[in-house]
Amino acid sequence: MEILLPDTGLFIFQSLAFLLLIFVLGKFAWKPILSGLKEREETIENALLSAEQAKSEMEALNADNAKLMAEARSERDAMLKEAMAAANTIKEEAKEETGKITAKMLEDAKAVIENEKRAALADVKTLVASLSLEITEKVLRKELSDKKAQESLVDEYVKDLNLN
Amino acid sequence: MKNNRTNFPNLLIISLLIMLFSISNSSNLFAASGSGDEEKEEGSTDFIMHHIADDYQWHIVTIGHTHVTIPLPMIIYDHGELKFFMSSDFYDEHHEPIAHDGYMISHGKLVRAGAGHGESAGHETDDAHGAPTADDHEEAQADFLNLSITKNVASLFLSVFLMLITFLTIAKRYKSGVAAPKGLQSLFEPIIVFIRDDIAKTNIGEDKYQRFMPFLLTMFFFILYNNLLGLTPGAANLSGNIAVTLSLALFTFFITQFNGKKAYWGHIFATPGVPLPLRPIILVVEIIGIFTKPISLTLRLFASITAGHIVVLSIVGLGFILNSVAVGVVGTLFSVVITLIEILVAVIQAYVFTLFSSMYIGQAVDDGHH
Numbered sequence: 291m292e293i294l295l296p297d298t299g300l301f302i303f304q305s306l307a308f309l310l311l312i313f314v315l316g317k318f319a320w321k322p323i324l325s326g327l328k329e330r331e332e333t334i335e336n337a338l339l340s341a342e343q344a345k346s347e348m349e350a351l352n353a354d355n356a357k358l359m360a361e362a363r364s365e366r367d368a369m370l371k372e373a374m375a376a377a378n379t380i381k382e383e384a385k386e387e388t389g390k391i392t393a394k395m396l397e398d399a400k401a402v403i404e405n406e407k408r409a410a411l412a413d414v415k416t417l418v419a420s421l422s423l424e425i426t427e428k429v430l431r432k433e434l435s436d437k438k439a440q441e442s443l444v445d446e447y448v449k450d451l452n453l454n
Numbered sequence: 455m456k457n458n459r460t461n462f463p464n465l466l467i468i469s470l471l472i473m474l475f476s477i478s479n480s481s482n483l484f485a486a487s488g489s490g491d492e493e494k495e496e497g498s499t500d501f502i503m504h505h506i507a508d509d510y511q512w513h514i515v516t517i518g519h520t521h522v523t524i525p526l527p528m529i530i531y532d533h534g535e536l537k538f539f540m541s542s543d544f545y546d547e548h549h550e551p552i553a554h555d556g557y558m559i560s561h562g563k564l565v566r567a568g569a570g571h572g573e574s575a576g577h578e579t580d581d582a583h584g585a586p587t588a589d590d591h592e593e594a595q596a597d598f599l600n601l602s603i604t605k606n607v608a609s610l611f612l613s614v615f616l617m618l619i620t621f622l623t624i625a626k627r628y629k630s631g632v633a634a635p636k637g638l639q640s641l642f643e644p645i646i647v648f649i650r651d652d653i654a655k656t657n658i659g660e661d662k663y664q665r666f667m668p669f670l671l672t673m674f675f676f677i678l679y680n681n682l683l684g685l686t687p688g689a690a691n692l693s694g695n696i697a698v699t700l701s702l703a704l705f706t707f708f709i710t711q712f713n714g715k716k717a718y719w720g721h722i723f724a725t726p727g728v729p730l731p732l733r734p735i736i737l738v739v740e741i742i743g744i745f746t747k748p749i750s751l752t753l754r755l756f757a758s759i760t761a762g763h764i765v766v767l768s769i770v771g772l773g774f775i776l777n778s779v780a781v782g783v784v785g786t787l788f789s790v791v792i793t794l795i796e797i798l799v800a801v802i803q804a805y806v807f808t809l810f811s812s813m814y815i816g817q818a819v820d821d822g823h824h
Binding site for chain 2: 294310312
């Protein structure tokens, strides 16, 4: 029966010690422990979430990359085709142009040659004329050096005049 | 196989310690078995009751006729006067109680010298220093306040010290930022998380549990520590003492009442769904219910821990009472098993006390949205 009667002294000590424990542990142990636990749980949750997010981002990025690659490839193809076409037209144009230029140059050359020929021919003509005049003069001078020859010539001319 | 091998030394240690227990009480029992049948029975339960009850000195072991005890300080508040003694002042060299300064220890109780129990009191009064006063034992007991550091109070201080060391050390790790649990922290962290998630959150509610966490955690670990300390050979039986369990239950009681919301009191004074003529009856039941909760908490912890100690000691004592080595060997082995069960009970009772406390608090703080 004795053990069923609470002892006053022990009751007082127990209550005081328990109060002290609640306050000291509450302030210096449970508070940091619980907040630390919470912080850790949040950190882990956040880490998991961000890992998941990173994974999905990575997947999206990969898909984007593939799309970009495909786009780049088709663009390159298009550019190549275009460039080839451009090169072809340029080649064609150049060919045409060259043909034209050549033709024109040929024509020009022909014209120049013609002109030169004409000029040369004219020169030759004048030279021939002056030479023949000189020769004629020399010949005439020699033939008309005597009076008789002069007279015959005059006569001849006169005859010619008369005839006309 | 490997587990068995590692457990074996522990079992050996436990049984050795339990045997130490029995040796320490053997003289008591031998003395008892020497006397007549009536006295023998009384004597054998005496040693159990002596272990269960509080003491003014810390008795560790008795070898032959030498008692190895630690004297503890005694503080008495007598009519506005504080008096300090050592418990060794109250025993002579033969370990017989003597009167000192007008007080003496009689049957584990500090009483005024000359007011003690029965036959020994008259004899002891002769060498008392102070004058004997009251004749009535009941009266003598009530007229001074005994604040002695008894075995239980010393054990209480020890457990407080151990708890402070444990949890302040663990708390340090949490203050240094986010890190994986290590060492002692890994042992206690799952328990703390369990109390938070499975006791507090489920019974009190996600939004209100935080305020009660320091109380519940302190409660759980205090009971656990003292239950386990109580199983240590030579230790006090603190959590099996009714003053301690009453104090713990009253903490729960007052916290419950002071946090009682409108819905809680409404439930008690005007129980919803009960027809008006029945309400007075229900009111009486509800009011009784307020007080049965702390009483059940008090008695459950007290009874299960004390009963465990009584069972272990009874089984150990059987061999001495029946004066048989065979019974002693079997009894010791059996008491090992009981002690292992006691370790389980120590944890379960700490859990149950905390669980019921949080349930009562949960009922009190409930807003009434069902």
